[in-house]
Amino acid sequence: MAANTLGAQLLLAITLICCQRSATSDDVIAALDKGQQLLGVKTSWVTGESVYKFFGIPYALPPIGARRFEPPVAALEWTGVKDARVPGVICPQTSKEESQRLQSEDCLTLSVFTPDLNASLPVLVWIHGGGYHAGSQFNDGDASTLTRYGIVTVSINYRLSPFGFLSTEDDVMPGNYGMLDQVLALKWVQKNIRSFGGDPKQVTIGGESAGAFSVALQILSPLSKGLFHRAVMESGSALAPAAIERPGTQIRVKDFTAIVGASVGCTSANSSQLLQCLKGVDADRLKLAATAAEQKLGVSLIGLPRVETVYGFLPDYPKNLIANGNYSKVDTLRGFNAGEWSFAIQDNDNNGVTRLEFSLFFTALFHLSSFINNDVIVELVARAYLGNETDPFKIRDILVSALADLTFGASSLLELTKIVDQPGTQHYFYEFNYIPSGTARPAWMRVVHAEERQFVFFDPDWTSRSVSDKTVGQRVQTTWTNFIKYGDPTPASANSSAGSDAVRWGKFSKSNLETLQIGAQSATETFPRSFVIQLYEKILQILHMTTIVKFDDVIG
């Protein structure tokens, strides 16, 4: 049992062990198995609730040296008190967003936030986004904000590309190290979350963008069966174009790995020798070499999770695993943002978008993954969305929807229609359409990628935010945590302190594509562009074709 107040003796011990900060009355101890203790901090929100925070808890041995490009190994137990009061390091990456935090290859840590160390509360494990290349357990928002709703939250780091995903596409270097990190973190939660007031039988995994891809892949992976019970996927599914390495790309990850290797002096065509050499390369040098190779090749979406049977994280393509029905049957809450990819639309003159430009923007989108049948896909999309439309403003509007659909929305809907009939589970779909107050960009761009995260992790200490933002934040957090607690975002039994316009968010089904439109006032509707489900199924087939096809060959 956790004893969460500090005795005088303990205080002395802690002062001796951790020299940088002396213990204060806000310090708190969580007691894990076998005498392991963690020293965390207690803080309070302006709204009065307390939260206990434990940062930088190692769940794996440092994945360095001989352990680089290998499955993670569980961290050793310790004795006595480990200081977990300060946010830890993040995994190596070249993103500017995270440049202010300390990076280290020894980054396999997680943080736990709890409102009550002695309870048995539902748990949310958050898997961050960042295209498998960037981000951290801190980047998507402050997961501790959700503890105010009576849940325990865990936020994890996992290895990013190149460290998490380089692969020779054989038994020597199968890839997926970052995904195995996530699995090990989930096992850590099963083993230890009771010590933080969490219930290991009520675990929801959640994520945004590559975090949502990850959640969807964990649902399909045989390795994570039984480790969680519900799932939240914001802008991402296993069927999304960039969720995994797909066959129909110009540049394969093994070629990419060879190119990166060559640029750091690892030139062997023998995978074992290449691996040995890559294990010895300085981490910074490897990171920069991978980024430089991506820039030179003009692709940014390479070095992703992949199908392999060595570790067996993803033994087959998601569409096949789903079709075979052998995956974790869990409740899901998922959706996307109304303007996901609109930031890619150049319309500085504000004169709209021509039919030709519509196609050019799509060509640029799919080029990020170097899909060989890019042109055919673009043609399919243009025909499906444009009709005879010639008004440049209407075309721009259609383009905003089409980009949002094809990056994230359509693949989520397709996945949903394939799993929704599993008995005993419930599924909820949303479109996020609330533009934060004070947003400077034009309204036609709607809500862009990742913009919903600030409402999911809305911080009560953000006192200067507008009343409308606060209402949406509270409503989203109530809805999300209701799902985490009850499997239903708007249960009749729960008090709907969710705002005056709280609506009943019904289950998604094949016959009613029920969609919660999250706005200043929310409403439910039937998803209006149902044609995208079939369209995306076609596109997914084309993403898997390894030869160049003609448009007429894929029609019908």
Ligand SMILES: *[C@@H]1O[C@H](CO)[C@@H](O)[C@H](O)[C@H]1NC(C)=O
């Ligand atoms: C938590 O439980 C322990 C052991 O059951 C007890 O000693 C302690 O007082 C409890 N703490 C709180 C805050 O309830």
Ligand SMILES: *[C@@H]1O[C@H](CO)[C@@H](O)[C@H](O)[C@H]1NC(C)=O
């Ligand atoms: C489903 O997958 C598990 C591994 O997670 C395997 O043991 C089992 O045999 C599979 N069942 C079927 C029906 O394929």
Ligand SMILES: *[C@@H]1O[C@H](CO)[C@@H](O)[C@H](O)[C@H]1NC(C)=O
């Ligand atoms: C690759 O290198 C390893 C280690 O040097 C060696 O044992 C193996 O036989 C080589 N494989 C091939 C196919 O040459």
Ligand SMILES: *[C@@H]1O[C@H](CO)[C@@H](O)[C@H](O)[C@H]1NC(C)=O
């Ligand atoms: C497009 O225009 C053609 C020729 O004017 C017409 O036959 C067709 O019905 C129109 N299609 C749509 C979707 O409006």
Ligand SMILES: *[C@@H]1O[C@H](CO)[C@@H](O)[C@H](O)[C@H]1NC(C)=O
């Ligand atoms: C439900 O919310 C209302 C308004 O916020 C409040 O007055 C009421 O006490 C709450 N009921 C319960 C059971 O929590």
